[in-house]
Amino acid sequence: MEIEKEVKKMTLGHEFGAGAACLKCKDKCEGFELHFWRKICRNCKCGLAEHNVQMNSEENKKVGKLFEDTKYTGLIAKLKTDGVPVYRGNAVTITLGGPATAQIVLPGSAQTVLPASVTATVPHTTAAGSVPSAAASGGTASVPSAAPSGGTASGGGVQPRLAGVALVKANAPSVSVNTTTANVVPLAKEAPLKSVTYEWAPPVANKYVAVRYIELLPPEKRPVAGTEGAAYRRQQMARQLPEHDQDPTKCHELSPAEVKQMQQFVRKYKDEALGIGDVRLPEEMALIQAAAGQGGPGAAGAAGPGAVGVKGAAGITGPGSTSAGAAVGTTAGAMGAPGAAQQSFSCRHCNQPMRVGDPAVYAERAGYDKLWHPACFVCCTCNELLVDMIYFWKRGKLYCGRHYGDSEKPRCGGCDELIFCNEYTQAEGQNWHLKHFCCFDCDLVLAGETYVMEQDKPVCTPCYMKNYAVKCSGCGEAVEPEAQRVSYGEHHWHAAPKCFKCSGCAKVLMGQRFMAAQGRLFCSVECKKNTPA
Helix, strand or coil: CHHHHHHHHHHHHHHCCCCCCECCCECCCCCCCECCCCCEECCCCCEHHHECCCCHHHHHHHHHHHHCCCCCHHHEEECCCCCCEEECCECEEEEECCCCEEEEECCCCCCCCCCCCCCCCCCCCCCCCCCCCCCCCCCCEECCCCCCCCCCECCCCCCCCCCCCEEEECCCCECEECCCCCEEEECCCCCCCEEEEECECCCCCCHHHHHHHHHCCCHHHCCECCCHHHHHHHHHHHHHCCHHHCCHHHCCCCCHHHHHHHHHHHHHHHHHCEEECEEECHHHHHHHHHHHCCCCCCCCCCCCCCCCCCECCCCCECCCCCCCCCCCCCCCCCCCCCCCCCCCCECCCCCCECCCCCCEEECHHHCCCCCECHHHCECCCCCCECHHHEEEEECCEEECHHHHHHHHCCEECCCCCECCCCCCEEECCEEECHHHCECCCCCCECCCCCEEEECCEEEEHHHHHHHCCCEECCCCCECCCCCCEEEECCEEEECCCCCCECCCCCCECCCCCCEEECCEEECCHHHHHHCCC
16 A cells, blocks of 8 residues: 555656646747656756746745754644645745835945834944044034934933944934944935845845845845746755755665665754854844854854844844844944944855945854855855755855765766665766666666767667767768768768768868868869859
């Protein structure tokens, strides 16, 4: 009965996406038809990701299984019907903007419109190059309210908060700012609300930090619903996290010993390598580490991705948290404890400094003394953005799931699965299961057979002659792979007297000077002129 269930599952799996159009081959593909072990379409040889198949539910199940039995179970939910773990992701619609809001922007920052309902106090800053304050003696500068009838600035009682964009709510009393270069930017009273739907956003409580994170990604890779960035995310989800790297039921005919080895491999990387990036503000992280009295790696490790309301030893609210009266906004200034020296932060990937107030990505397994620009949080092998910030940490480097697997086990060039058996073959710079070193077109096992490599795939001689061989411009027959030939531009000839000869006088041109015109050979200009077109 159990075997019948597994066979039924495999059948349903191969029916999934059947007939879907290929986005790459267009009309050349008759529709998606999954090869029974190659993970590609039988018709066009493209993968499932290149076809117009809605994979959201399947991908969510795959990632849900990846996070099962890990510390990241908070990111998954189990279906009531069959208990299958499903990745909840973080698809959100964020609305920014609002009426009657004035914004204080610290120097060098992008102006972000925030809702009028959010009121923020202004932090003390140590920004260099500040403009003269209202007080000649360098005292506190009075910042007027954006409302025409705004009152005068209050003198004191303003406590520093962890925020870089300070807001002054219209019709509310002004607040005092220590000598700074902040400027008040009044907004239109009827500023339109702008809603953007993201297929994924970092799981932080402060949505402005999430939006700023996405803004720092390359435009073509931002996961905005309905854009090329969303398509890129889906393709990378399929590419970076192959389900056959973690689920034995998705592999082709594993032996019981191979299943056991795979399960041990999966358990090992879940315990030692798997992680999710943590978006935080470097200035806040520094304060948390200082408050905890642990400036070294992992000082803030107790606060996982998207932690809300994490507090340090001194009661400082952690990154990604909000509290009553706290400023909510995109940071844009040098935030530090009052009187503390300014601290700089550099990206581990590019070694360039972090822009003050921009969020960074941390990896708990790397230690919280290391941080990355959002666009630099990439796999060390393929250099692609780590999808949904899911990473694998090994020997001081970040990997995507696929290339972490490649660094641990050989991968079969035929089925794309990791190899867990002791016997396999190596050919053409790739590794192969013995049963999978087959013709890419007809699946003929090539052990002891002559084959030709075509686009890095082995092809048997009959399939090569039928599908790939060039035609001789002399005799019109296909040129055998082992035959000598002469090529000129897009034309080819058998290197034989009967084929490589002058089209005018039939002079054999092997080792002779010649000229070619419209696929025909000539020994001289005279022969070309005298030969009918």
